[in-house]
Amino acid sequence: MLRLTGFFVALQILTRLPSPFRRNAQSPEVGSAAWWFPAVGGLLGVLLVGFDALARPWLDSGVVAALILALMVAVTGAFHLDGLVDSVDGLTAGPGTTARLAAMRQAVASPLGALAACILLLADFVAIAALPHPVRPAALLCMPLCGRTAVLAAYRLYPYGRPEATLSAHLKQGATTPAAILGVGFAAAVCFAVGGVGGLALLGLAFALMHGIATVALRRIPGLTGDLHGAICELSQLAVLFAAPLALRG
């Protein structure tokens, strides 16, 4: 799915933005949209940079930070945050793989999952509010871009954990080596263009977070699930926000 249709399928999967057409999320062909994930991340970044530029002259910096957070949640439909909550619910459940995978499917949030989401949102808020003026556009562009690139790389690198043919199973199929190279290459080019070596360092940091989370998860379940990919997206985004003032300074 090298044509632009893949981009819109990726947009449909990752966001609640209007897409010119809809694909059945259970259909195996949606998997080949995986390499477009970084492009969707880049689009989200552009959206955030635009909003930030429009809102900052009018509103207090804390309000802008909270609104950026709300915008991300609204545009993504809290897709990845939901994954983080479910991941924490699942990984802290047990004993046994089956119980953990079942706990991830529970719609009700456990106290630990709820706690994780609250801390993450508070940390995101503080990190966005603290972004110094000169690095804001580059940081807000790299944040969603690196998060979704880490998701693509994770689909390529780690086994999938469920036996059923879910959306994530299709994405795992679609995340081939050429697809991952194309997607990561695109992200690296954008990061370098807006942040130089520091931008590349942010992408590297996102991959480090991805590997850390995958390592922890794979000790407890046989492979990653869609929820874990959501957690990878959220936590690598947070790491990028924390590190951006340092990495993008030069």
Place this chain on the structure above:
Amino acid sequence: MRSFLLALQFLSIAPIPVRPVAEDELGRSMRWFPAVGALLGACVAFVDWLLTPITTPEIRSVVALALLAVLTGGLHLDGLMDACDGLFALASRERRLEIMADSRVGSFGLVGAAVTILLKYAAILALPMGTRVAGFIAMGALSRWSMVYATVGFPAARPEGLGQAYKSAAGRPELAIATVIVILALAPSGAAGAVVLAIGLALTALAGRYASQRIGGLNGDLYGAISEVVEVAVAIALPPLWRLLGSPLVF
């Protein structure tokens, strides 16, 4: 007076020993909702003023945020959480209503409440000194007015429930009186008050239409959710509007 006390009893934790005798008394008490909101806002403003000499703006803002939640017994935030869980789940209309009635919380409710609380904190913190009284009163009054508009202006999702008990007896007269009260409460905000009234109207209409598409109408959870969203929107919009259109009455 009795009607006002019924509204105060429902919208706050004030220990008021009144019981509705007739079913339609609840619905008719909605005319006083903006007045109760203004009163709650005034209470918050008073505490904010008391704390000014002894603590930082950040702490005062957190206290105001917490006070709003405590004085209302978390009523509207609870509705917001249930509404987010139900509206944003991938489910049928019936299932969405079941999810809303479920007392447990899911990811969407959790995230919705957390983001709303963060937004409210940041917005309250950004209310400039001297304008905070007008701001708190506008927040309280307009958010409760939006509940009246949502109740009168949109169909009910279910034939039973607390929301319906209000819906059945509230009509245009209640909305008209509530609108007069909210205009009075927004008067100290000046021209900006008129703009936030339009924002509250538009947000309520959008939310009402969205929920009607998804669950066929509104219920008590949605009224609470709309009130929270409007309250936050008022707090965010007022400071830039004041800069643009002139300051409010300063207390």
